[in-house]
Amino acid sequence: MLMSVMPAGAAAPVKAKAEVLPAGMARVTSVEGIDEYRLANGLQVLLIRDDSKPTTTVNLTYHVGSRHENYGETGMAHLLEHLLFKGSPKHPLVWSEFNKRGLRANGSTWFDRTNYFASFAANEDNLRWYLGWQADAMVNSYIARKDLDSEMTVVRNEMEMGENSPDRILFEKTVAAMYQWHNYGKSTIGARADVENVDIPRLQAFYRQYYQPDNATLIVSGRFDEAKVRAWVKEFFGRIPKPKRVLPRLYTLEAVQDGExxxxxxxxxxxxxxxxxxxxxxxxxxxxxxxxxxxxxxxxxxxxxxxxxxxxxxxxxxxxxxxxxxxxxxxxxxxxxxxxxxxxxxxxxxxxxxxxxxxxxxxxxxxxxxxxxxxxxxxxxxxxxxxxxxxxxxxxxxxxxxxxxxxxxxxxxxxxxxxxxxxxxxxxxxxxxxxxxxxxxxxxxxxxxxxxxxVAAQLKDFKGEAAQAAAEAFEATPANIDARTKVSTLPVGMKVALLPKATRGGAVQATLVLRFGDEKSLANWGRTPDALAALLDKGTATLSREQIQDKLDELQTELSISQAPGQLVVQLRSRRAHLVEAINLVAQMLRTPALPAPVLEEVRRQALAQVEQQRKEPDAVLANAMERHGNPYPAGDVRYAPSFDEIEADLKAVKLERVREFHQAFLSASHAEFAAVGDLDEPAVQAALQTAFGDWKGSRPYARIPDPLVPLPPAKLEFATPDKQNATLALRLPLPLTDRDADYPALMMANHLLGAGGDSRLWNRIREKEGLSYNVYSAVQWN
The missing domain is CATH 3.30.830.10 (Metalloenzyme, LuxS/M16 peptidase-like)
Known part of the structure; x- marks a missing residue:
């Protein structure tokens, strides 16, 4: 837990640093390792150097969102988010460039801001290129009628995707009822009439007014050379003149609500x-x-x-x-x-x-x-x-x-x-x-x-905490990983892999996998394993559910438990100082769970509610149908794909006695695997694992559940989902390959070209050219 060592509200004086800034760039302040600069044209720049991961993230925030839209302009900020990716004279094929450079890029629009962001493996050439593209997109994007027309069906499709979700629409309707005058009551995606009839000169004027350096904040975080980034920011953004226009003052505030x-x-x-x-x-x-x-x-x-x-x-x-x-x-x-x-x-x-x-x-x-x-x-x-x-x-x-x-x-x-x-x-x-x-x-x-x-008055006396120590710059190559990883096996059979490395804040991530059973012994258990996984963190022999949650918060630890046929997975995110205690807490949950009957009923109700919701959701209906089509296994087999009715029946049939029986029969550390990466004490972790799991032996044999290729008969499956405006389409082709075959690399490359990137054939044809769908992709799934 980070503790404040200075009174909040005190403005930290700008510390002198041995740095040479480009002409036209000024240092503003530094708070807890975050440095703020300002260009002469008004661009605000925040640099957050962190070598703990070999990645760089760039976020450009424009101080404009749906709150700034006038009458008839709802959805305009969101439309610009789409159109910026349509390119400029210098960068006509934006998605193609992203794909070639391996950039994971996107944009998002909310009430007060619009974000454009990208994450990528730390690479100076890509970082320099992306900063150049952002600066060019700020003032040179096409924002053309032809691009608006081609993107319109995509935006409309995005609207219809939201219309399929009751909770999303109820959220929009509730917030709209709360705000009678302020634009927070307007959905960010906009009114269909405004979006479909948008005036392109008004959209271009909106772009020229708000997409300017004095209305933007550039944030660079992760691994990068600060001096080079400052120089590149000055090179690309510094050439943009400060606009002469004055942004309008927004003065509407919602009146006090005078009744429910x-x-x-x-x-x-x-x-x-x-x-x-x-x-x-x-x-x-x-x-x-x-x-x-x-x-x-x-x-x-x-x-x-x-x-x-x-x-x-x-x-x-x-x-x-x-x-x-x-x-x-x-x-x-x-x-x-x-x-x-x-x-x-x-x-x-x-x-x-x-x-x-x-x-x-x-x-x-x-x-x-x-x-x-x-x-x-x-x-x-x-x-x-x-x-x-x-x-x-x-x-x-x-x-x-x-x-x-x-x-x-x-x-x-x-x-x-x-x-x-x-x-x-x-x-x-x-x-x-x-x-x-x-x-x-x-x-x-x-x-x-x-x-x-x-805001200035609130911050006039503000002081931040001391900056955190720099994290280790670890190159995650296979050779480095192998050289650093310590592999061992506990006497009980648990395999352990530890990769100690310095991280920001002493963070460490760990995964524990318990493997158990075989296709015969795991048959006819229904939803019992799911119920067990859901109950393990709801109480132990000595700790209540609340005490477990309080302990996790105290230990600054996040935990999730999931299961799949033949395995139970525990994922941890903790800190060096708390990892050993977190391991002991996990051991209590796994070895001596309380498995309380009232919580089983709570878990059952939640699962049944989810099944009921999925019955009418196009994505869920299609996924269930694809799993069931051609499935050769009988009911009770762990590979069998049940219908929604069967899932409901299985959930209702779960008995607490069977949950306890499954726990006693299958869970142990005999075939377990534990892996951790981060700031950890290797001997202490090894000792904690031995103490926590060293005598937890299982008696039942374990064997990986075979999942051979099943030839599927050709079929066209169609399902009606009334009152759902958005449809879902999926195609599946079984292939007699594994990830060890010689054709594995060629297949993965072919899939990438077909539909795995922002410049794939499916994307360019269906989304970019035809505008038929908001999203389209292909993927290879290995069993």
Whole structure:
């Protein structure tokens, strides 16, 4: 956990560095290892050097999103995101260049910003080229009618993909009902009428007004040479003149809501959903940290109040929360997903009572401390990952200043119970609520006005924490990996592979695989293995479910458990100081799980709700049909592909006794594998594994489940999914090859040319030329 050593709000003085800056570039400030520069034309530049991974990520954020669109212009910011990839006179084939250089690039549009980003293996030539392309795209993109016309069907297809998702549409409808005047109520993708009838001169004017250096922030993170990057930024962006235009001042603020609102969405398929939305302060407001804590205190699973009062009491299959920190006052959403056919009235009543009863049921110190630990763990995870820290900073940039990323952390650390209680009582009131239902009520109570925040005033006394130590520059070549990796086998049979390397924040990632059974012994267990995997982190012989989650937060450790036929996989992300304790905690979960009956019922309800939703989803219907077509195995075989009805029946048939029997019969460390990479103490990890798993032997034999090629009869399968505007198409061809055949490289290259990249034949024909689909690809799957 990162601890602040300076009072938040104090502006750190710019430290003198032995660096020579290009003419026209000035150093602005440095906070916790992040350096800010400014070009004479106004471009803001953030450099985050981190050698812990051999990758570089570049993110260019334009301070423009759907909030800046005028009447008739909804979706314009998103359209520009698409059209920028259509090229310029200098770069006419953008996707082709990305593909040739191995760039994983894309763009995204939200309320306050538009991002263009790319990640790639650290390479100075690619980095220099990408910076040059970004600078050229800023002012020289075509934004032409012919490109708009060809892209229109793609954008329309993207709209229709969203229309297939009840929760996405309910989100848009609920937020639209919350905002009567402010543009946060407008969907980023835009109104169909505006998008389809967009005026190209207005779109070009929008581009020229907002795509300028004084309205952009360039963020480079990962492995790179800082001096060279500064020179390249000056070379490519510095030549762009500072615009003479003055950006319009946006002054619309949403009026205080004076009564509860509701919106109901009725469509085919899925399961009932409930959303309760509340206006909250802007991200820069000191009270927003309390909003973040409230999101976890109320919406977290399993410790949140909604989980305890809805999920555990079987009023809902699951609950969730979502807090949106924006440049202007934003919103918080709390919700519940119900089981198929479940009466929404009890869940609705419990949802609203829980959210709006904090005045009479105050928050406890324990709840606040737990929420702070979880939030700070998430912040630390983002900050220590060179590929995500840039994206996180871009959101703070959109909120008003990149240093809000750190200021909000300091505010969360400093949260007091009285502050969170005050914010809850002022915001979570009936008059400030908008209820959204997928399949409708309340009394007025005014909330205080939420003003725009003076970000500069909030940051005038801000100081950041000390910069973290630089991570090791490790070249991930096969030879280097082999040379560094320490391989061993424990007496019990567990194979161990450890690759110690210095990382930012002492991060370490590990995977534990338990292999067990064979095709005969694993037959006729139904969904029992799935239930076991879902229950293992829900309590042990000595720890409750909440205590496990609290311990994981305390250890700054993220954990996931999954299963496939014949194996159970545990994935860990932890820190050097906590890895040994994390291993011991995992051993408790695997060896002495509580397997509580009430939680089994919770897991069953969630799984059944998911099956019910999948029955009408085109992607899920098609995937299930493809798995079943030509499947030669009988019901009960682990390779058999069940129908949705059979999956439902199997879930309902799971018995706790069988779950316990499966655990005792199959799980052991006899055929296990453990691998870890990062800042780790090798002897300590070896000792921890021996202590935790050294006497965990299994008696049943293990053999890999054979999965031979099955010839499939030609067939054309069609399925109707009523009320779903977007269709899904898939083709499958069995091939008598394995990844050890001589033709393996040729097949992989052929697949890449056909449909694995942004310049593939499928992409160029179906997406770029015909505009028939938002996405198209091909892939090779090896069994």
């Amino acid at each position: 609102r509701s919106v109901t969405l009725r469509r085919v398929g899925g399961t009932p959903l409930l959303f309760a939305g509340y206006h909250v302060p802007a991200a820069a407001d000191p009270d927003f940290a309390a909003v973040e804590a409230l999101g976890l205190i109320l919406g977290d699973t399993p410790s949140g109040r909604l989980h305890k009062r809805l999920t555990e009491k079987e009023l809902a299959a699951s609950v969730f929360s979502f807090t949106e920190g924006l440049a202007d006052p934003g919103f918080a959403l709390f919700g519940a997903e119900l089981g198929a056919g479940q009466d929404p009235e009890p869940a609705r009543k419990a949802l609203l009572e829980t959210l709006e009863s904090l005045r009479t049921e105050p928050i406890t110190e324990e709840e606040l401390n737990r929420a702070k630990a979880k939030w700070l763990k998430g912040w630390s995870t983002a900050f220590t990952d060179p590929q995500t820290v840039g994206v996180s900073l871009s959101e703070a940039v959109a909120q008003g200043d990149w240093r809000l990323f750190f200021l909000t952390r300091d505010r969360v650390k400093a949260l007091k119970l009285a502050d969170v209680q005050r914010v809850a009582q002022s915001l979570l009131v009936t008059s400030n609520r908008t209820l959204g239902e997928y399949v409708p009520t309340a009394k007025p109570l005014r909330t205080p006005s939420l003003p725009r925040v003076d």
